[in-house]
Amino acid sequence: MRTGLGIDSHRFAEGRRLVLGGVEIPHGRGLDGHSDADVLAHAITDAILGAAAMGDIGQHFPDTDSAFKDADSIVLLREAVARVTAEGWRVEFVDATVMMERPKLAPHRAAIMATLSEAVGADVHVKATTGERMGFVGREEGVAALAVATLDRG
Amino acid sequence: MRTGLGIDSHRFAEGRRLVLGGVEIPHGRGLDGHSDADVLAHAITDAILGAAAMGDIGQHFPDTDSAFKDADSIVLLREAVARVTAEGWRVEFVDATVMMERPKLAPHRAAIMATLSEAVGADVHVKATTGERMGFVGREEGVAALAVATLDRG
Amino acid sequence: MRTGLGIDSHRFAEGRRLVLGGVEIPHGRGLDGHSDADVLAHAITDAILGAAAMGDIGQHFPDTDSAFKDADSIVLLREAVARVTAEGWRVEFVDATVMMERPKLAPHRAAIMATLSEAVGADVHVKATTGERMGFVGREEGVAALAVATLDRG
Numbered sequence: 001m002r003t004g005l006g007i008d009s010h011r012f013a014e015g016r017r018l019v020l021g022g023v024e025i026p027h028g029r030g031l032d033g034h035s036d037a038d039v040l041a042h043a044i045t046d047a048i049l050g051a052a053a054m055g056d057i058g059q060h061f062p063d064t065d066s067a068f069k070d071a072d073s074i075v076l077l078r079e080a081v082a083r084v085t086a087e088g089w090r091v092e093f094v095d096a097t098v099m100m101e102r103p104k105l106a107p108h109r110a111a112i113m114a115t116l117s118e119a120v121g122a123d124v125h126v127k128a129t130t131g132e133r134m135g136f137v138g139r140e141e142g143v144a145a146l147a148v149a150t151l152d153r154g
Numbered sequence: 155m156r157t158g159l160g161i162d163s164h165r166f167a168e169g170r171r172l173v174l175g176g177v178e179i180p181h182g183r184g185l186d187g188h189s190d191a192d193v194l195a196h197a198i199t200d201a202i203l204g205a206a207a208m209g210d211i212g213q214h215f216p217d218t219d220s221a222f223k224d225a226d227s228i229v230l231l232r233e234a235v236a237r238v239t240a241e242g243w244r245v246e247f248v249d250a251t252v253m254m255e256r257p258k259l260a261p262h263r264a265a266i267m268a269t270l271s272e273a274v275g276a277d278v279h280v281k282a283t284t285g286e287r288m289g290f291v292g293r294e295e296g297v298a299a300l301a302v303a304t305l306d307r308g
Numbered sequence: 309m310r311t312g313l314g315i316d317s318h319r320f321a322e323g324r325r326l327v328l329g330g331v332e333i334p335h336g337r338g339l340d341g342h343s344d345a346d347v348l349a350h351a352i353t354d355a356i357l358g359a360a361a362m363g364d365i366g367q368h369f370p371d372t373d374s375a376f377k378d379a380d381s382i383v384l385l386r387e388a389v390a391r392v393t394a395e396g397w398r399v400e401f402v403d404a405t406v407m408m409e410r411p412k413l414a415p416h417r418a419a420i421m422a423t424l425s426e427a428v429g430a431d432v433h434v435k436a437t438t439g440e441r442m443g444f445v446g447r448e449e450g451v452a453a454l455a456v457a458t459l460d461r462g
């Protein structure tokens with residue numbers, strides 16, 4: 001049994017959707033990136049790959065590959081779990097925190113956890129905090145996410 | 155056995171106390187927040203609730219609730235541990251890091267760890283680092299804390 | 309079995325080497341600090357000491373001690389592992405993420421993981437992410453690293 005970690009951030013941009021944990025959240029703007037910029041799914045993917053010592057999201061799904069342009073990050077997460085499982089690992093649990101000044105995550109938390117837990121095939125728990133008006137999160141320049149994954153051998 | 159994480163930050167403000175891990179630290183100013191703004195106790199509370207998949211500090215102790223105005227965060231931490239224990243979890247260990255430019259945490263570390271360990275009913279370990287004059291921590295705008303909690307069933 | 313965490317940051321400076329995980333990376337400038345400023349080795353050292361509840365890198369190797377001036381942080385990491393082992397702990401696994409805008413870590417990742425794994429005596433896994441042009445990482449003021457260590461008794 002062992003723990004892996006994931007951290008990711010994406011910048012707010014006009015004309016983009018805000019997708020967190022596979023759930024689209026109504027907001028004036030969204031997150032920029034090659035894929036759908038789902039910062040929460042990315043941090044979780046990295047935590048799972050990390051615990052299995054199997055590289056990171058950038059190695060598995062390069063943002064220079066047009067196949068992943070506007071990709072649904074939940075599909076990538078599902079594929080990462082499949083690759084980790086194929087190597088004999090089982091995801092036991094994932095805990096994550098979204099760092100976002102606005103909008104409120106609370107109304108979407110249950111849907112996000114259900115989507116992520118289904119994709120991972122294990123309990124994925126999601127918390128929220130703000131940047132208290134400090135740093136790039138607090139200035140609403142972007143959103144960050146942090147995750148830890150507990151994995152065990154098959 | 156599984157790992158949860160917690161991250162929190164609070165902003166420095168004049169006329170406030172600086173309370174970290176339940177210990178008041180002499181300093182020209184303190185941290186702002188609805189409760190006593192004990193950023194370390196908050197990160198640990200979130201790590202413990204997170205590992206148990208039982209929500210976060212904002213859900214359990216809403217800052218819109220006047221009951222938690224100027225609350226002692228050690229009391230909230232103790233209550234969070236009671237709720238997690240009531241669901242069959244046992245906190246095995248907590249490790250945390252305080253990110254603070256000034257003042258030095260070292261002279262208060264033993265008292266902080268004793269207070270937190272007593273409240274949690276398990277070994278709570280606390281480390282310190284600075285922001286190396288970078289970011290909101292390095293500019294002394296505020297303090298951040300990060301924690302991981304290891305929990306097991308009963 | 310339990311999890312510890314480590315976080316560290318160092319500021320870029322002219323005329324310094326960029327050393328990450330014991331590997332010197334060609335770049336116009338490097339990281340500033342009392343030792344070789346190996347931010348990745350430092351985060352990992354803190355995660356290992358943290359999981360063992362044995363203090364932090366600043367307590368074991370004070371930057372006020374001239375013995376550690378320009379120190380090779382891999383030597384310090386090796387010594388921290390020896391101290392933790394002497395107390396009956398075994399490092400099972402370490403997962404870490406380097407947060408750096410430039411240069412790319414990818415070409416050096418295998419060498420870094422080999423160096424760190426040899427020093428720790430266990431599998432050390434390293435991932436990379438950028439700051440997406442946000443915060444002190446995104447503005448290329450410095451580099452941060454985050455690590456979690458899984459430890460077990462002898």
Ligand SMILES: [Mg+2]
Binds near residue numbers: 008010033037038039
């Ligand atoms: Mg990403």
Ligand SMILES: [Mg+2]
Binds near residue numbers: 162163164193196
């Ligand atoms: Mg707080």
Ligand SMILES: [Mg+2]
Binds near residue numbers: 316341350
């Ligand atoms: Mg350092």
